[in-house]
Amino acid sequence: MNEALEAVIRLGIGAGVIMIALWLSLVLKGFDRKFAAWLQARYGPPLRQPFWDVFKLFQKENVVPERAVSWAFNGAPLMALVGSLVLVMFIPLGPVGGVVAGWMPVLEGYGDLILVVYLLAIPGLMMAIGGFASGSPLATVGAQREMVMMMSYEFPLAIVVLALAWRITNLSRGLESFSLKAIVENPLWGEVGILGIVGLALLFGVFFLIIPSELSKIPFDAPEAETEIGGGIIAEYSGTNLGLFYIADAVKTLAFLSLAVALFVPYNISPLLNVGGIGAYVLDLLFWLFKVEVLYFLAVTVIRVGAARLKIDKLSWLYLVPLSALAVVGSLLLYLDTL
Amino acid sequence: MAEAPPYPLNIGPIHPALKEPTQFKFVIDGEHIRETDFQPGFNHRGVEYLGMKRNPLQVLHLAERVCGICSAAHQYVFCRAVEHAADIVPTERGDYLRAIVAELERIHSHLLWAGVAGHELGFDSILHYTWKVREDVQDILEILCGNRVNYAYYIFGGVRRDISKEDIAKCRKILSNYRKIEDTVLSIFFSDPTIIHRTKDVGVLTHENAVKLCACGPLTRGAGVKKDIRFDWPHGAYGDMMDDFKVVTPETMGYHATGDVFSQIVVRIGELFESVRMTEWLLDNMPSGPITSEPNLSALLMAKLRMAEGEGVARVEAPRGEDIHYVRLKKNKMEIDSWKIRVPTYGNIMSWLTMFKDQQIADIPIIIASIDPCIGCMDRVTLVRDGSQAEVDWKVLHDMSIEKSRRLMR
Numbered sequence: 001m002n003e004a005l006e007a008v009i010r011l012g013i014g015a016g017v018i019m020i021a022l023w024l025s026l027v028l029k030g031f032d033r034k035f036a037a038w039l040q041a042r043y044g045p046p047l048r049q050p051f052w053d054v055f056k057l058f059q060k061e062n063v064v065p066e067r068a069v070s071w072a073f074n075g076a077p078l079m080a081l082v083g084s085l086v087l088v089m090f091i092p093l094g095p096v097g098g099v100v101a102g103w104m105p106v107l108e109g110y111g112d113l114i115l116v117v118y119l120l121a122i123p124g125l126m127m128a129i130g131g132f133a134s135g136s137p138l139a140t141v142g143a144q145r146e147m148v149m150m151m152s153y154e155f156p157l158a159i160v161v162l163a164l165a166w167r168i169t170n171l172s173r174g175l176e177s178f179s180l181k182a183i184v185e186n187p188l189w190g191e192v193g194i195l196g197i198v199g200l201a202l203l204f205g206v207f208f209l210i211i212p213s214e215l216s217k218i219p220f221d222a223p224e225a226e227t228e229i230g231g232g233i234i235a236e237y238s239g240t241n242l243g244l245f246y247i248a249d250a251v252k253t254l255a256f257l258s259l260a261v262a263l264f265v266p267y268n269i270s271p272l273l274n275v276g277g278i279g280a281y282v283l284d285l286l287f288w289l290f291k292v293e294v295l296y297f298l299a300v301t302v303i304r305v306g307a308a309r310l311k312i313d314k315l316s317w318l319y320l321v322p323l324s325a326l327a328v329v330g331s332l333l334l335y336l337d338t339l
Numbered sequence: 340m341a342e343a344p345p346y347p348l349n350i351g352p353i354h355p356a357l358k359e360p361t362q363f364k365f366v367i368d369g370e371h372i373r374e375t376d377f378q379p380g381f382n383h384r385g386v387e388y389l390g391m392k393r394n395p396l397q398v399l400h401l402a403e404r405v406c407g408i409c410s411a412a413h414q415y416v417f418c419r420a421v422e423h424a425a426d427i428v429p430t431e432r433g434d435y436l437r438a439i440v441a442e443l444e445r446i447h448s449h450l451l452w453a454g455v456a457g458h459e460l461g462f463d464s465i466l467h468y469t470w471k472v473r474e475d476v477q478d479i480l481e482i483l484c485g486n487r488v489n490y491a492y493y494i495f496g497g498v499r500r501d502i503s504k505e506d507i508a509k510c511r512k513i514l515s516n517y518r519k520i521e522d523t524v525l526s527i528f529f530s531d532p533t534i535i536h537r538t539k540d541v542g543v544l545t546h547e548n549a550v551k552l553c554a555c556g557p558l559t560r561g562a563g564v565k566k567d568i569r570f571d572w573p574h575g576a577y578g579d580m581m582d583d584f585k586v587v588t589p590e591t592m593g594y595h596a597t598g599d600v601f602s603q604i605v606v607r608i609g610e611l612f613e614s615v616r617m618t619e620w621l622l623d624n625m626p627s628g629p630i631t632s633e634p635n636l637s638a639l640l641m642a643k644l645r646m647a648e649g650e651g652v653a654r655v656e657a658p659r660g661e662d663i664h665y666v667r668l669k670k671n672k673m674e675i676d677s678w679k680i681r682v683p684t685y686g687n688i689m690s691w692l693t694m695f696k697d698q699q700i701a702d703i704p705i706i707i708a709s710i711d712p713c714i715g716c717m718d719r720v721t722l723v724r725d726g727s728q729a730e731v732d733w734k735v736l737h738d739m740s741i742e743k744s745r746r747l748m749r
Contacts, residue, residue, distance in 0.1 A: 039464070040463065040464045040468070041468070041471060042467055137346060137347070137348045137349075137367070138348070141348070141367070141370075141700060144369075218461050218462075219461065219533055221461065222701065225461070225701070226355050226461075227355050227356045227458065227459045227461065227704045228356065228700060228701050228703060228704055229700065230354055230355050230356075231355075305463070305464045306464065307461075307462065307531075307533040308457070308460035308461050308462040308531070308533035308534050308536075308537050309460060309461030309462075309533075309537070309701070310533065310536065310537075311536070311537070311699060311701045312370060312699075312701065313370070313699075314536060
């Protein structure tokens with residue numbers, strides 16, 4: 001009976017989290033566009049523009065090309081959104097600790113970092129499937145690029161995650177190795193020596209550069225490349241389907257940035273200011289939002305206004321060779337630190 | 340999925356990489372281009388035909404509408420062609436003012452191109468920056484001509500509007516702003532690592548091919564061919580400034596002329612600031628006197644143009660390259676008897692086919708943009724059979740061209 005009750009409560013909270021995640025991700029997208037416009041000396045669209053975009057797209061006609069495989073073509077956007085939303089359930093959206101310590105994230109205890117890494121691949125994979133199903137050469141080129149890009153950045157990403165998980169077990173406090181909760185509650189920066197700090201900084205740097213490519217933003221937007229292949233994967237998409245991809249992208253951005261915050265800067269500000277009770281939680285929540293926005297600004301907005309699009313061969317090489325090497329060096333330093 | 344590789348990939352007639360309708364047919368193997376074909380003919384407007392139904396003063400306004408960006412160049416060269424046919428000599432001050440507007444147009448056209456190139460590379464910040472600084476030169480053009488595009492500035496024998504002392508001061512002030520941003524612009528285009536990655540060794544037009552394919556404009560100068568009508572065929576005020584200015588090639592900017600897209604960026608950005616200096620030189624050395632040799636328009640039309648008999652050819656260096664107009668006037672005939680335009684893009688399109696060799700899909704937009712194509716100017720013919728576009732081989736086209744030339748020569 002208790003289990004059933006817990007399931008109902010988790011479902012309720014989950015529904016709430018989905019609503020919050022949808023709203024927050026579109027707001028963050030609005031900030032991204034506004035800040036990018038300011039960096040380019042433009043006025044930029046209003047903050048609520050992403051909401052208008054989504055409402056408009058949902059009203060538009062949903063065109064399915066004649067040569068498309070319609071079930072895959074229509075299913076891909078939906079699955080991409082579902083993948084992003086499930087991802088949100090496993091990543092803490094907000095400060096960990098305080099009032100909701102046991103319930104953050106919603107599905108805490110039902111999945112670990114390995115699952116998160118797999119779920120991260122789902123929206124991209126669905127976009128590739130949708131691209132292949134479009135029956136258009138432009139979308140096919142885009143989908144091929146997406147596959148190449150996923151294979152490239154998943155490798156350094158896996159190294160970073162493995163290194164962190166290994167170091168957590170090495171603390172020998174009986175912590176579960178791949179538990180996100182364990183990593184968040186035991187920030188590694190305070191646990192390691194000087195070599196370990198350098199290693200962690202390297203890993204953070206690699207993770208930082210994976211963010212724009214995981215989110216397919218310029219200079220790593222080869223799969224969509226508007227001027228080259230006319231939107232690539234999404235070249236044939238319109239109406240509701242395009243709207244679903246739009247939301248899926250926004251939610252995935254929020255989830256991935258929250259993951260970065262959780263893995264590398266899971267600190268709260270309330271202990272520093274000596275605030276307690278509910279005030280502490282509000283303060284921590286604002287601080288968490290600030291961390292996510294700063295990371296969004298630095299890793300997505302600044303990079304995307306400051307570079308030209310990279311070619312896919314160069315891009316793949318960048319992740320497979322130098323960044324993977326850096327990640328390995330960082331892991332080695334973490335290991336040397338324990339000796 | 341589409342067919343197994345190699346498979347066809349059509350870019351155009353409508354595509355984000357193209358600013359005007361035209362079509363490229365590629366055969367793609369993975370990311371690599373194996374074959375290239377080019378099909379124009381989506382934007383034919385019949386400007387020459389319209390011109391042969393109007394008198395030269397009316398065609399003057401039609402000529403500048405051949406191209407929206409290099410409109411002054413077309414008006415300039417048309418004026419010179421008609422002057423050649425009707426033996427009209429422009430005044431000295433008129434020549435200087437003509438050159439000033441032509442150089443200002445080069446500045447705005449190259450800035451526009453730089454923005455488009457940045458956009459094609461996915462670098463939208465460059466687009467916003469260059470188009471913002473382009474507003475300044477548009478302001479000067481507005482001061483001089485009253486218009487930001489389609490200036491209606493040139494007339495047979497000179498120009499339509501004089502420039503006052505106050506306006507010269509305003510122009511100098513705006514031009515000095517360009518001198519201030521020169522270093523910023525050079526550092527953006529010449530040292531940004533992503534731009535270098537996307538443009539070095541991409542779309543190479545060799546020196547040999549540039550000469551063989553009769554390419555023109557910044558495209559050839561990027562390949563190291565010193566070809567610039569302003570210096571090879573000095574006309575108007577350009578004859579006076581031969582000692583102070585030289586043709587801009589990558590070598591004069593301190594780079595190797597490899598003929599790739601990067602060399603073309605170097606040439607265009609170099610020319611941009613060379614044009615700023617030229618405009619300042621022209622303002623400094625402008626002689627006084629009348630701005631046109633025949634201010635009375637009806638006298639010009641009735642006495643000179645209607646009575647003229649003969650052919651005229653003129654060449655002008657438009658921002659995109661050599662622009663040639665041929666005009667024939669007949670005595671006692673108001674309309675132009677024959678008019679032929681050869682726009683710079685027409686000389687450059689054949690270079691595309693060699694530039695696309697062994698490149699990637701990602702290079703397509705910047706290679707298309709690198710010759711600064713103006714499809715609207717270039718489209719001269721559309722073949723329609725049974726309501727849809729038709730294709731003919733070169734032999735049939737050649738015979739049709741000869742036939743049309745004979746018809747025009749009647």
